[in-house]
Structure formats: C-alpha cells, structure tokens
Amino acid sequence: MxxxxxxxxxxxxxxxxxxxxxxxxxxxxxxxxxxxxxxxxxxxxxxxxxxxxxxxxxxxxxxxxxxxxxxxxxxxxxxxxxxxxxxxxxxxxxxxxxxxxxxxxxxxDEDELTETLRRVSSKWEKAAVPAENENRRALLLERLLQGKAEESTAQEAARLFGFTRDAEFRYVIVERNDASSETEEEAALALEGWKRSAADFLAALGQGDPPMPFQTHNPYAFGFLADSGRLRAYAGSWERFAEGLVRHVSKAAADSSAVPRVYLGHSVRSAKDAAMSYRSVFESLPHKFALADQTVIFSEKTGSMPLQYRDLDPKWTDVFMESLEEHDVNAAHEAVSHMFAEFRDLRFAPESIHACISRFALGVAETIGKMEGNEAEVESLLGVLHWNKRPMTLSGLRRVFEDFVRDGSDYMASLRKDKAKGGISKVKLYIETHFRENISLKSIAKQFYMNPVYLGQLFRKTYNVYFNDYLLNIRIQEAKRLLRQTDCKVYEVAAKVGFSNPDYFVTQFEKVERKTPMEYKNSLIARS
Structure with a gap:
C-alpha cells in the first residue's frame, strides 16, 4: 500500500x-x-x-x-x-x-484522479524493474568474474546482458594515466565522465541495451565484460574496437592531461569462463612500460613477455649523479634517455623501475644534504618518490622525472653559488694539503659540488693565477725542498709530490725552474 x-x-x-x-x-x-x-x-x-x-x-x-x-x-x-x-x-x-x-x-473528477494515480503507479513499476535487473546483472557479473558461474548462470547472464550467440568474450580495462595533478576526488569525478563516454560508445554498438555494469577498480580505472557479437562495426576486430574506445574516451579527456590505456584479457568462448579473461587482464597491466608505445594491450601478447626484476647498468648511475652535480643539462638529459630506454627495452618490472627511480631521488636528496641544503626545497621530490601511487605511462613518468632532475640540478647549482662565495678559500686550503695526491680541477670541483669551469674561473679571479699553475707551483716547490733536504731519487720525489709519471715530472719541473731536477740538485752540490 x-x-x-x-x-x-x-x-x-x-x-x-x-x-x-x-x-x-x-x-x-x-x-x-x-x-x-x-x-x-x-x-x-x-x-x-x-x-x-x-x-x-x-x-x-x-x-x-x-x-x-x-x-x-x-x-x-x-x-x-x-x-x-x-x-x-x-x-x-x-x-x-x-x-x-x-x-x-x-x-x-474521479476518473481524472484515478488515471493520474495509475500513471504514477506505473512509474514506480517501471523504475523497480530496471533497479531489480541492475542489481541482478551486477550479481551475475560478479559471479562470472569470480569463476563461480554454472551454465545456468551463464545463460541468465546472456539474457540479461543481451549477449549474442556463439560470441567470444574479453574482460576490458580502461585506465586513466598521467593525471598526477588531480586529487583523488577529482580523479573519481573524471573517471565517471570516462564511464559515461564508454557507455555511449557501447550503446552505439548495441552493447549498451541493456547496459553492461562497469566495475570500478580504483579512482583511475574501470572494466567491463565485452562480447564479440557487438564488433560488427569494426569487422569483428577486437583491436579496432579497442582503438575506437580509446578515441571515444579521449574526447572526455580533452580538457585533461590524462592518457588512456586499454587492456584486453584472454579471449574465452563462453561467458562462464569470463574469470580466465578477468585474471589475465590484470596480469597484463604491469607490461605497459615494456609496451610503452602501445595504447591497446592484449594479454595474449604479454603472456609471452616475462618482465625483468633487475637493476640499471651502474655506469648510468655515475653519469646521472655527475651530470646533476655539474649542472650539465645535456649530459643529464642523455643519461635519463638511456635509463628509460633500458626500462622499456629490457622489460623492467614496475617494481624495479620504482626501485631505480627511488634510488636516484634519494641519492640527489643525500647530495643536497651534504651540501647543507634542504631537500624539501625541491618540490618535485615527493612526486618522484610516490609516482607509483597513480597509473602512469613511461613517457609520463619520464616527464615527472625530468622535472625533478631539472629542479634538483638547479637547486644544487644555487647551493654551489652560495658556498662558492665563501668557499674558494677552502678550495685553496684543500689544494695545499692534498697536492701530494692525484687531484685535478675536476676532482676538486666534485669534492666541493661545483662546476669545474666555474671553479677554474672563480679561482683565477680570486687569486690571479690559473688553478693548474697554482697546483704545479706548489708541487715544484715541495719537490725542490725534497731535493735539498733528502737523498730521494727523482722518481721518488715525483711520487711524493703527486706525479705518477717521473718523465712528466721532469718536464714540468724544467718548465718552471728552467733546469731538470738533477741539474737543480747538482747545482746545490756544486755550491757546497
């Protein structure tokens, strides 16, 4: 009542x-x-x-x-x-x-009121049937995807979903990638827009009446069970169907940075076996980095492509860190290019990519700490450390990482400038206490987190002498002291003042003193 x-x-x-x-x-x-x-x-x-x-x-x-x-x-x-x-x-x-x-x-009048009440009652009845059917469809789909469907369940699903006879089925996932600037609430709203767009697309193919229930997997992805009987507009091609779906949902992303990826599970011959397709499509998700250039990914292809749990070639770690510390933009860009090429070509698993990216990010943070800086000043650091919290394409991840590289390198450069204003005297003192070691402008610049070219220019401007000339002069003066006060051989003196090659030491000594080390020592004896 x-x-x-x-x-x-x-x-x-x-x-x-x-x-x-x-x-x-x-x-x-x-x-x-x-x-x-x-x-x-x-x-x-x-x-x-x-x-x-x-x-x-x-x-x-x-x-x-x-x-x-x-x-x-x-x-x-x-x-x-x-x-x-x-x-x-x-x-x-x-x-x-x-x-x-x-x-x-x-x-x-009585008739008019009676007819009006009848029309209102009819609205309730019409609303109740779709609601009941919608709940039933959702329950049936859940049973199909969990592998709990009997043949009778599959037959009921075929009737309620409008499946065509002798169709094959695939579970399809649509994923929004690279929407890193959105809050979770904004992402959920945007996903609803993509769902509506996908529903319109399926309805145009005859797969939307009755409507297929969508499964929301997270704020960035949803899925549905598709049947091949609705692919007539695409000549029965699943690939063309998926590409059409991508184009359609892309319209919903016209005002967003989100990039669509569509994944298709294994093809099965009965809705009763939908669970197999459902499982396989989730197994294909981690392969999007190895198949970075593909918008549509089939689980049949990823099944024969094992992912690699490995590390990058160590040389790229050294090149990367050195280029950042030297503020060498071109070298950093080249290092990043090689790193991401390895991620793709060697089929790195997402966990391995995350480990590599995190190690680089933490290495940069550690270097900034050694330079007495604050890593929190690099705002893009957190985005790099937590990039895997949201779906990303390989190119989207690279853009995020390159933003971090630029920010980190710029910040380190600013720290170097600040330190250089009061730190050049420390460089001079370091030379005077370490000249016996194998040091150079480049190695000292790295020690003090400075660009070698900038350090050389600053040293010349401050002390009115070139770095190499200053270092050579200190070494030669110490060599002369050893020749005067000890009986060391020439090659021993060379080693004690930082020359690994005695012949090169003799040449440099003669360049400064206009005589060889032996001539210098003999001249001392002659005066005695």
Whole structure:
C-alpha cells in the first residue's frame, strides 16, 4: 500500500479528495493532511510518504516552494502531484523544472484522479524493474568474474546482458594515466565522465541495451565484460574496437592531461569462463612500460613477455649523479634517455623501475644534504618518490622525472653559488694539503659540488693565477725542498709530490725552474 498525504489550505477540498475515490482499492492509503506548505514540509520529513498531492496556491509556503524545499532537503523518496485552479502554462513550466510527476486542474473528477494515480503507479513499476535487473546483472557479473558461474548462470547472464550467440568474450580495462595533478576526488569525478563516454560508445554498438555494469577498480580505472557479437562495426576486430574506445574516451579527456590505456584479457568462448579473461587482464597491466608505445594491450601478447626484476647498468648511475652535480643539462638529459630506454627495452618490472627511480631521488636528496641544503626545497621530490601511487605511462613518468632532475640540478647549482662565495678559500686550503695526491680541477670541483669551469674561473679571479699553475707551483716547490733536504731519487720525489709519471715530472719541473731536477740538485752540490 502506497502512503499519501494531502496538502491544501481549503479543508473542504481536502475532505473532498479523501472521499472522491476508494483509495485502498487503488493501492493507496491517506496517512496525513496539512493546511499549508510549511506544515506539509514538516509532515513529509516525519512520515516520508510515497506520494504528496498539494495545491499550488497556499499561504505561508506555496506548493512549488514546498517541492523545492523538499528537493533541497533530499526528500526525494516522495513523488509529487500538483493541483491548481489556474490553467496557466507558466505553472506547468515550473512544475516540470521541479520534476513534478503530474499536474491536476480543479475541479478534479474521479476518473481524472484515478488515471493520474495509475500513471504514477506505473512509474514506480517501471523504475523497480530496471533497479531489480541492475542489481541482478551486477550479481551475475560478479559471479562470472569470480569463476563461480554454472551454465545456468551463464545463460541468465546472456539474457540479461543481451549477449549474442556463439560470441567470444574479453574482460576490458580502461585506465586513466598521467593525471598526477588531480586529487583523488577529482580523479573519481573524471573517471565517471570516462564511464559515461564508454557507455555511449557501447550503446552505439548495441552493447549498451541493456547496459553492461562497469566495475570500478580504483579512482583511475574501470572494466567491463565485452562480447564479440557487438564488433560488427569494426569487422569483428577486437583491436579496432579497442582503438575506437580509446578515441571515444579521449574526447572526455580533452580538457585533461590524462592518457588512456586499454587492456584486453584472454579471449574465452563462453561467458562462464569470463574469470580466465578477468585474471589475465590484470596480469597484463604491469607490461605497459615494456609496451610503452602501445595504447591497446592484449594479454595474449604479454603472456609471452616475462618482465625483468633487475637493476640499471651502474655506469648510468655515475653519469646521472655527475651530470646533476655539474649542472650539465645535456649530459643529464642523455643519461635519463638511456635509463628509460633500458626500462622499456629490457622489460623492467614496475617494481624495479620504482626501485631505480627511488634510488636516484634519494641519492640527489643525500647530495643536497651534504651540501647543507634542504631537500624539501625541491618540490618535485615527493612526486618522484610516490609516482607509483597513480597509473602512469613511461613517457609520463619520464616527464615527472625530468622535472625533478631539472629542479634538483638547479637547486644544487644555487647551493654551489652560495658556498662558492665563501668557499674558494677552502678550495685553496684543500689544494695545499692534498697536492701530494692525484687531484685535478675536476676532482676538486666534485669534492666541493661545483662546476669545474666555474671553479677554474672563480679561482683565477680570486687569486690571479690559473688553478693548474697554482697546483704545479706548489708541487715544484715541495719537490725542490725534497731535493735539498733528502737523498730521494727523482722518481721518488715525483711520487711524493703527486706525479705518477717521473718523465712528466721532469718536464714540468724544467718548465718552471728552467733546469731538470738533477741539474737543480747538482747545482746545490756544486755550491757546497
């Protein structure tokens, strides 16, 4: 029995409606009455009736205002019938805007009221069938995908989903990638837009009536079971079907950076075996980096492509870190290119890619710490460390990583400049205490996190001497002391002042002193 409340400021009008028809015979029961819209709204909130029959013109709160208030309070369970004594089109327009279910003109006769109630009852019945079927379809799909479907379940699914006979089936996943700037709430809303776009696409192929339930796997991906009988527009080609789906959902992404990827599970000959396709499509998801240039990925192909759990060639770690510390943009770009080529060509597993990226990021953070900087100043660091929290293409990941490389390198360069203003004296002191070792402009620049060219220029400007000349002069002066005060051989002196090649030492000594080391030592003996 459907519950009804009557709202009219004229008591005789309400009593007349109560006695006009045998309400119970039509499946309705009057459970309350109100004399104005304000009282009626309170009654609606308290009784939650199935049907509200209200006059339009009433004191305090009129019928249209009553309905608007009920909608605002989310009292959407009730259906509304408006009664008016005015055959005014503007009232009908407003009634439509508030989604009123029917409109009655005074005076109301028995047949008109009975027919109106019949139409409203019909709306409930029509709404109940799709809702019941939708719940049943969702339950059937869940059973199919879990592998719990008997033949009878598959037959019922074929009827409810409208599957064609002798069709093959694939589970399809549509994934939104590279939407890194979205919040989870924004991503979920955007995914709903993609679902609507996909539903329109399937409906155009005849696979949307009855509508296929979508499975939401996370805020960035949804899936559905597709049957080959709907591929006539694509000459039965699953690949062309998937490409068409990509084009269609891409329209929904026109104002977004999101990039679609479509994955298709194994083809199965019966809906009863849909679980096999469902499992295989999830196994194909990690292969998108190895198949970076493919928008559509089939599980049959990925099944013969084992992923590799490995590390990068160590040389790229050294090249990468060195290029960042030297602020060499071209060298850093080349290193990143080689790294990502290895990720793709050697079929790195996503876990291995994440480990490599994280190691580089943490290495940069550690270097910044040694330079007495704050890694939090590099805002893109967190994005690189947590990139795997959202789906990304390989090219999208590379853009994120390159942004981090640029930010990290720029920050280290700014730290170097700050340190260089008061640090050149430390470089000079380092030379004077380590000249006996195998040092060079490049090795010292690395030690002090400075660009070698910049360090050389700064040293020349500060001390009015070239770095190499200063280092050579210190070494030669120490060599002369050893020749004067010890009986070391020339090759021993060379080693003690940082020359690994005695012949080169002799050449450099002669360049500075205009005589060889032996000539210098002999001249000392001659004076004795």
């Amino acid at each position: 459907r519950s009804v409340i009557l709202i009219d400021d004229e008591v005789f009008a309400r009593k007349g409606l109560c006695s006009l028809i045998p309400w119970n015979d039509h499946g309705y029961q009057i459970v309350g009455e109100a004399s104005d819209g304000e009282e009626g709204l309170e009654l609606i909130e308290r009784l939650q009736p199935d049907l509200v029959i209200t006059d339009i013109r009433m004191p305090v709160v009129d019928g249209l205002e009553l309905i608007r208030s009920a909608k605002e309070k989310n009292l959407t369970r009730s259906k509304f019938i408006l009664i008016t004594g005015y055959n005014d089109f503007s009232y009908a327009q407003q009634a439509l805007r508030f989604e009123v279910d029917d409109l009655l003109l005074k005076p109301i």
